[in-house]
Amino acid sequence: MPTSPATTGIPVVLTGQALQSLRESGYSLPAALGEVIDNSLEANANAIRIRLDEGTNARGKKHVHRIIFADDGDGMAAEILQHYPQIGFSTRYMRTDTIGKFGVGAKLAALNFGTRLDVWSRTTANEPWLHVHFDLAEALEAEKRGEEIRLVPPQPSDVPQDFQDLLAEDAGTIVVWSNVDRLEHGMRADNFDKLRLEVEKELSRIFRVFINDGIAISVNGKELLPHDPLMLMTGTWAEKVLTDYYTTGEGVNAPWKPDPLEFAADVILHEEVKIGDSSAWLTVTLYPRSVVRKRGLGRDKLALNLRIPENLGAISFMRHDREISYTNVPRIFATAVQDPDRFIGVTVSFSPELDEYFGVRNVKRGAEPHDQLREKIRKLLEGAIPEARKRLDSYWGDAQRQAKEHAGEHGPILEAVAEANRTMPKARAEGDPEPERVLEDLATDVLGTSASAEERETYIGRVRDLPFVVESVDFPGKQFIDVRHVNGKVIIELNTRHRFYREMWAPLRSIADSEPGARHSSESVHTARRTIEALTLLLISYGKAESMHENPNEQYGELRDYWGMFLDSMMSKVKDVL
Ligand SMILES: Nc1ncnc2c1ncn2[C@@H]1O[C@H](COP(=O)(O)OP(=O)(O)O)[C@@H](O)[C@H]1O
Ligand SMILES: [Mg+2]
Structure with missing residues (x-):
């Protein structure tokens, strides 16, 4: 019988080379780890431990060189364990009541990151651990020699000391991916901590229902809490x-x-x-x-x-x-x-x-x-x-x-002004001899007489350190503003009964607080016009008030200088806080 390929045919798959190509399946690290977790869950595991081991590679670069998965699930009998590395093998092939069904996950995920796979498994506590492995480098060598690549039957073999602390007491499975060459620092994440965090974050979301139901999944000793993007679960x-x-x-x-x-x-x-x-x-x-x-x-x-x-x-x-x-x-x-x-x-x-x-x-x-x-x-x-x-x-x-x-109507501006004031000339006013009284009075003006002691205290605490306090309050009389000086602080009360407040300030404020587009433009235009009128009248009324003094320049000259200077300075420093 001639045995040339022409008559006997050739293998449809070049195993080693095909596997080499299949390394590029595009798994993210969390998704790859997820494949192994899936298998543990389907083997009824209650606790799944994952460990990423860090090391330095031949080029002196830090990287994750090995990943270990341990579960306390049903384990695999020898016949099944031997098939673990076999592409296409599944004990639930194409079923619709399981997570896995294609028989490729465990292998493709492992190969995506490393070139060697070791599995230890047992189905009861009193059996020895059985071991299988697949090594891509060995397979490529064998293929080069013209040999067929085969998976040898599982052998009893002790689990290496290094993984002992992860082992289940009874049945269970340990999967180890080694010769990991795709997790150098800077490739998937800047450093080990970032990579681990990313893994934690993704797995806690992917497996949230299982974790929420009591399955323990840990990464390098840290047990994951579920992360629910619906935000309906508790204990997350x-x-x-x-x-x-x-x-x-x-x-x-x-x-x-x-x-x-x-x-x-x-x-x-x-x-x-x-x-x-x-x-x-x-x-x-x-x-x-x-x-x-x-x-x-x-x-x-x-x-x-x-x-x-x-x-x-x-x-x-x-x-x-x-x-x-x-x-x-x-x-x-x-x-x-x-x-x-x-x-x-x-x-x-x-x-x-x-x-x-x-x-x-x-x-x-x-x-x-x-x-x-x-x-x-x-x-x-x-x-x-x-x-x-x-x-x-x-x-x-x-x-x-x-x-x-x-925070009060004027809160945001007052905070910004306090910041601006730090570098401005300090007040020279002597100030009220009873500063606490002034603050108490202010609290009453702002909060009313029915406020609780606690509310008053919170309010006073908040304004105590502000260099300027402006409050819109309701007081009788024709005065537009009332100014008091205490401890270098300036307290200005704005009369909400005054026409200037009612016809300019309040409507402007309400337009400022609404959503863009929510107001009719005619209303905005009307308010803007009234505002210009009001600002002009403010100046004219000021001039008129000056004219009531016999010698306005002497009396008010310095006031005008300071006012203009401070206004310029404040406007340059306080902007867009509303
Ligand atoms: N941790 C495990 N415990 C028990 N059996 C496992 C475990 N991991 C894998 N297996 C077995 O190996 C088979 C192959 O796994 P996999 O390649 O992920 O394919 P699939 O999950 O699609 O069946 C599974 O069908 C299952 O029988
Ligand atoms: Mg699977």
Whole structure:
């Protein structure tokens, strides 16, 4: 019998070289780790430990050189363990009630980052650990020699000392990826800590339902808290961040501090999407007041900690309670995504029998709803997103009013002026002999007589250190302003009964507080004209008041000089605080 390739044929796959090519499957590190976690979950593991080991490579660069996964799941009997590294092998091939089904995840993910795979497993406590391995370099060598690449049967073998602390007491599996060559510092992340944080962040979101239900997943000894982009779960990462912020952090006295400390989002929509006999669920939430706070805080420290910016326009696709995608989906929002949308949570949950509709791929990354399904989701979002935006606007409107009551009408300017005053000439006025009395009187003028002792104290505490205090208060008589000097501080009360306040100040203020476009332009123009009239009349009335003195230049000359100089200086330093 001739044995030339012409008659016996040739292997359809060049194993070693094909595997080398398959290294570029495009896995992110968290997604790759996710494949191994999936397998542990499906083997009924309750605790999954991951360890990233750092080292220095041949070129002297720091890198993660090895990744270890340990679970306390069912383990694998020898027949199955031998197949572990085999591409295409699955004990749940193409099933629709499992997470895995393609039989490629565990291998492609490992090869994406390293070139060697070791697995130890046992199915009961009193069996020895069995070991298999696959080494790409060995395989390529064998292929070069013309040998067929084969997986030898598992052998009893002790788990190396280095991993002993990760081992389960009974059944379980340890997977080790080594010769990791794709995680040099600067490649996927600047340094080890950033890489680890990224991994923690992603895994805590991808596996949030499992973690929330009590499965323990840890990364380098740190147990993950679930991260829910809908902000409906409790005991989450966000809850911890918010609790810290409102109990010991910057939010201790914030007006949007929730009482009790509960941080659940509002559900805007929770609706079934029918596809044949199956259904998916679309959920839309708006983050709570304690998170949205006031306009303009979408990127501050708290927002970054809560992972708010990355939620902008993102939809979380949950397949079988495991997230497979969290990104923007083209053409699914009826209108362009807007900045405040980062406070809106959107998830679509479905079961694996709908995989084809959701465009699920073998690498379990990304979802691309097919046309008809996309249309249905789009229709529902068309109602829900504007509803969420509207509610957010009303939250922010409330917050603005609240903040004003709290800080006084002139608060923002007074803070800016205090800063500007630091470098200006110091007051020479002797000041009121009873400064505390003046402050008490001011508190009564501003808060009324019914305010509690605590409210008065808070108010006085706030204005005590300000060099200038301006308050709009109601007092009888024709006086427009009342000025008092205490301890180098200037207190100006503006009479809200005065025509200047009623016809110029108040209408201007209300236009300034409204949304651009919310006011009729004729109203704005009318107010602007009245303002110019009022400012001109202010000057004329001042001149007229001067003229009541016999020698105005002597009496008021210095006042005019200082006034002009300070006005110029303040206007150059205080700008755009409203
Ligand atoms: N941690 C584990 N515990 C028990 N069995 C496992 C574990 N990891 C993998 N397996 C077995 O190896 C097979 C191959 O895994 P994988 O390549 O991820 O394919 P899939 O998950 O699609 O079945 C699984 O079907 C399962 O039988
Ligand atoms: Mg799998």
